[in-house]
Amino acid sequence: MFLAWKELIYSKLKFSLIIGVLVLIGYLLFLISGLSNGLMNMNREAIDTWGGDAIVMTEESNQNLAQSVMDSDEITNKFKEVAPIKNTAVIASTDDRKQNALLFGIDTDTFIAPKVSEGQAFNEDFEVVADDTLKEKGFKVGDTLDLAGTDDNLKITGFTVGAKYNAAPILYANNHTVDRLTNDRMKDKVNAFVVKDPDFKDVDLNSDLQVVDTESFIKKLPGYTEQKLTLDFMSYFLFAISAFIIGIFLYVITIQKAPIYGLLKAQGLSNGFLAKSVLYQTLILSVIAVVISLGLTLLTAHFLPPVVPIIFKWQLIALYAATLIITALLGGLFSIRSIQKVDPLKTIG
Known part of the structure; x- marks a missing residue:
């Protein structure tokens, strides 16, 4: 040395x-x-924040959330905890800014409900809790968002941390909001169920459904x-x-x-x-x-x-x-x- x-x-x-x-x-x-x-x-930010063990989707969707559509009562009482989700892509804008985002319809009493870091949770139709990175782009609590292709508007009531899915910011709303924006195409339907159950592999599902562990689902995200x-x-x-x-x-x-x-x-x-x-x-x-x-x-x-x-x-x-x-x-x-x-x-x- x-x-x-x-x-x-x-x-x-x-x-x-x-x-x-x-x-x-x-x-x-x-x-x-x-x-x-x-x-x-x-x-994967939002998926990790949900804290689920697996996701139930349709077999023909090829693990693509947007392509999976099933009845909202498809897996009732088959798992310990389930959280239905439905989503649609939107282009939200104010007078001086525009943002591509994903609108997720959820039940507020499920484990995937976002924790509000600023403002308050949504209570009414067309109210949303947004990913907090939108603040860095100039959006703020109380903003009214115009949606491309529709006369409806969304109102930001709060922000949450860790709400990105496939690199796109998420806007959380109630299910009725998503139903309205999809012209009731998703009424009584969901895209998937987030499951919190360590024994999810032991549950028998219909042949047209599949249960995918969270990590495998993430690996199938486009481009991941x-x-x-x-x-x-x-x-x-x-x-x-x-x-x-x-x-x-x-x-x-x-x-x-x-x-x-x-x-x-x-x-x-x-x-x-x-x-x-x-x-x-x-x-x-x-x-x-x-x-x-x-x-x-x-x-x-x-x-x-x-x-x-x-x-x-x-x-x-x-x-x-x-x-x-x-x-x-x-x-x-x-x-x-x-x-x-x-x-x-x-x-x-």
Whole structure:
């Protein structure tokens, strides 16, 4: 460790370049992680807030909520707790702003009823509780929302936290509001039932219905799995790139220092001692780079506008940081073979 540290202090510029490259890789990796979590959360936020174990839908809907339509009394008393939902897409606007949203019709006495963070819950037809991110776009309690394609209006009575479905903000209303806006097409119908029952798999349903656990339903949301896999693969490639880059840097530095290693061997230092020195250097460089990149990531997140979805899961960040350090050490292993090949006799002679 002493030899590794002394060399780092002596050749500051050379090793600063390695740290700089690793900082950029770690910075990008942590940002991608935060943005990935933010994007995924926008798709599943409302579903997680509901806290259900499963969702009952029609078999032919292919787990698409909008395509599932069934009678409102289809599964009466078959599960411990059920919450019927019906939904329709709307374009809501005021005088100076417009927003695509999903209108969800629910029963206020069920477990999926939104917790109001500002204002009050809806009590009448055409009153809604909206996702609180709409506040950032200028909407406020008391606003009257004009709906495209209809003469009806909605009134925002309150806001709730965590009400996005498939990246779209939700407007919660009573069932009669949805019935009216769909010209009674959904009267006595629902799109699905959210189920809270750990034993939901043991319940027998009609052949035209299916019960899907919450996590499987989320994975079938349009674009959810594709987005997650794309961002995950980007992270994996960054790990590979970091190992490749630090391997090249250390290999070149090792080749340049071949005469020095030969002299140290002639003085009695073993290959193992010199190899440990290289690995210690790599460890110090990667730890410094990870700390700096994490600091830059947090600083960047602080100044990002609220519309940018970024969420840090610290367990995942710690895993990525440890993996980045390990891949850097693996890259450092490439130069150890070069140390073993150095012949002290040729170096002295």
